[in-house]
Amino acid sequence: MGTIFLLCCQVYIYKFTKHYTRVKKQVFKRQSPTMQTTEKTEPKILELKTRLSEINDIEAAASVLYWDQATYMPPGGAAARGRQLATLQQISHSKFIDPAIGQLLEDLRPLEKSLAYDSDEASLIRLTRRKYEAAVRVPAQFMAQFSMHRTESYEAWAAARPSNNFRLVQPYLEKTLDMSRELANFFPGYEHIADPLIDFGDYGMKADFLRSLFADLRQQLVPIVEAITSQNPIDDSCLHQIYPEAQQLEFSLKVLEHLGYDFHRGRQDKTHHPFMINFSVGDVRITTRVYENDLGQALFSTIHEMGHALYEQGVNRDFEGTPLAGGTSSGVHESQSRLWENMVGRRQGFWKYFYPQLQATFPTQLGDVSLDTFYRAINKVGRTLIRTDADEVTYNLHVMIRFDLELQLLEGSLEVRDLPDAWNERYRSDLGILPETDTDGVLQDVHWYTGQIGGMFQGYTLGNLISAQFFEAALEAHPEISQEIEQGDCNTLHNWLKDEIYQHGCKYTAAELIRGVTGDALRIDPFIRYIRRKYGQLYTL
């Protein structure tokens, strides 16, 4: 609570560089390798790690099964695969909520207190306790029932979406809402019923704080969108010629290699919905999809997922097999995918280096298209209906609509049956566009139909905000980064991100990390500054 209160108060305080440096050094002092030393004197930490490593192995196995399901599994494997995944999840969950782990965490309190807050082992004990205490609150029976319901709900959505029939999913969504409330109520004492659900992805973030933060963001974004969309739209037809799949994939591999994605510890495969997944620090994979008539799809989804992957590949390898290995929150994770996708991948300087190579790959399609035309095309802003296709400027408006509707549903101020109308009304007011069908409206995202209602969307906008904060901090620490990117060299940026963010895994909460890296709390100014500067050059603002 304390952390978040500070965060709320300080969100608009201007960042002082010196303060930033000092704070950062305090927070991120690297510990000596206490891990091994302590293991000798304290067998309980070893026992804890052994148990966690076993659980981690099972979770990693489930991830491999999921990856296979989304890439190569033949259709006939689906039924058994669902069962196999459920079995692994049930085993890892029951091993994690074993009272023996609770006892170990109790027994380790004195050790934890004797160590520095950010020592590897104190962090491990702290994080494990936080996750343990959350996990034991939710009864296994509820977990199983909710999981079963979500599977049914997903199937209903998959049928309802193409037939544009929200009424087919309405009863499922109503039950999802009931169960989401039930889930939240296993964590009594919240300020807002969405808070426990937000905690799953963005620990420590609060609904009321986010609502107010997002309202400010919306207030600043809407006039920018209006200014842009009142001008002549950018012509992006150069992206919509025919680009054969094989060359698109080949080029994306070249970009990945160049940006520092480690193929020794990863690979890229095709899938329907691109994602990043990791089975260990040594095996961090990404997937992409290719549209032959839309060059941007594969290109930017590849760089997006690579951003997630660079984060996971950069985690301290000593954390392997523990809950410390991995990104710290959905917001910080998304900050990395968006930083690489947008701040690097849609940057003019980036294409100074890469565009000649892209032209060489597609001479017929792009030989006569200038760098400037291409750069403008990949940064075209428009009032569109689909979140995942939205540009940088409007993207957060899509996200915030969903976030607000989640809160209203949970609060009871909106009924599920009125959701399509509420959705459409918000698209009209925020984006000035009205979905013609629910398929392009309330049925477009899978999140509510396969997860809970609450906590599913805030990470996307948090990611955009944090990415701008981190990128400003990187440029401040290393002003040469801009120049280097123009020469096709992202090493300084990548190394800075590794040192400041990636290596720490989940050691710090998002709030601690942002404070440590930027000397400041979460803020919207850097993002607005970034948007104004970039789009002020592309449009008249």
Add this chain to the structure above:
Amino acid sequence: MGTIFLLCCQVYIYKFTKHYTRVKKQVFKRQSPTMQTTEKTEPKILELKTRLSEINDIEAAASVLYWDQATYMPPGGAAARGRQLATLQQISHSKFIDPAIGQLLEDLRPLEKSLAYDSDEASLIRLTRRKYEAAVRVPAQFMAQFSMHRTESYEAWAAARPSNNFRLVQPYLEKTLDMSRELANFFPGYEHIADPLIDFGDYGMKADFLRSLFADLRQQLVPIVEAITSQNPIDDSCLHQIYPEAQQLEFSLKVLEHLGYDFHRGRQDKTHHPFMINFSVGDVRITTRVYENDLGQALFSTIHEMGHALYEQGVNRDFEGTPLAGGTSSGVHESQSRLWENMVGRRQGFWKYFYPQLQATFPTQLGDVSLDTFYRAINKVGRTLIRTDADEVTYNLHVMIRFDLELQLLEGSLEVRDLPDAWNERYRSDLGILPETDTDGVLQDVHWYTGQIGGMFQGYTLGNLISAQFFEAALEAHPEISQEIEQGDCNTLHNWLKDEIYQHGCKYTAAELIRGVTGDALRIDPFIRYIRRKYGQLYTL
């Protein structure tokens, strides 16, 4: 014991067709769907199946991890993957040897006795008991130590093989031999120390019986090999032109599709050492490798693995999630890979249909090569050093050398340090050829360096023998099969194999199955007859 004694006595008794039909119908009477009915009256069978299904899910997950390791995993994933596989194996083993399963099997004895021997549920209880009683005999600590040793031994082999240095692996192999004896001694009361080890793959087979069976086989094969190799060798240079990988893979997919491999429930990927693996009856995959200068490699390894896969795809889907789902022994499994690879895939009639298509795929390479030249090339017999590249006639000689050496090592009549000499001496006497290096000699197969010594090789030759017995029975039941294959139609054969063999999964032991399908015991005559007939046309015999 009784079964095997009968088998030994009857192995040379001539098969009477009428007897065969009668016996088959007796043994294979399909049961009414007792499964569901019994579950209602007997909750313990449901509890057993629930436990077995969970174990099956974990084993399937381990298989997915193994498949991924052998196909797509980046090198950086190796260390964690080893740990993940070990964790899954340890969990599934400890869940299987749970005394609660032993108790359930005891409690289910009355039910088992009340049911027909070959009812689904009696078979499930019987098979589970057999596996349970074997599993509980081996201490978990020994399992872990042996597994660890085998990993080290494999690494030593991987280093010793390219450097042609048997002395590097000798100490590992000595320890493997000690531990193999220790493993066998967890099953006291055996006739030969290899018997418990053979049981793992080929349940019920006995070393003394196999030694005598193989001696007879060798006695009949050696003169055939001599007769063939004294003649001018076949010219197979047409297979050793340059065949681009993409077209080879494309053609192999066409063959798979045509032969009845169900791509809805399977797929083919590339790997170093081809294998078949299944994660459920609905997901049975194969892998292949392509040598651009050797057309036969991908072609026949594809059909070989497909044979294994047709078996697994053909198992009764009611057996899903139980130990009944799967091939019944390594010998019977290999009988299916060899039947499809050799008796179908290297058959003249088969290529009457497929060769024009192969020529169309490779017009430059094969346009001027006659069907007869091609057919002779894919059936070239020679005295060679490498088992996996050996032709149908000499293949069993390779296998039997290994089998005999395993027995001698276990018996103590051969020391590990003398193994290379013994190996070479047997190649000289049996195949008339001397390996110049241990790399092409005693270091060529991975089996002893990653498994135990004993029970690793007999399945290959058993498979060849059984394949000939089954194929004769199929032709006897459906003489039209020969004609159909020439027209590219393998459905009658495939359906017969499904009905007679595949659907039963592990319900019957290999001995019961052979008896049921052929009305006879395991015999060598059909294989010798097949070799004499086919190679009598290719060579003067």
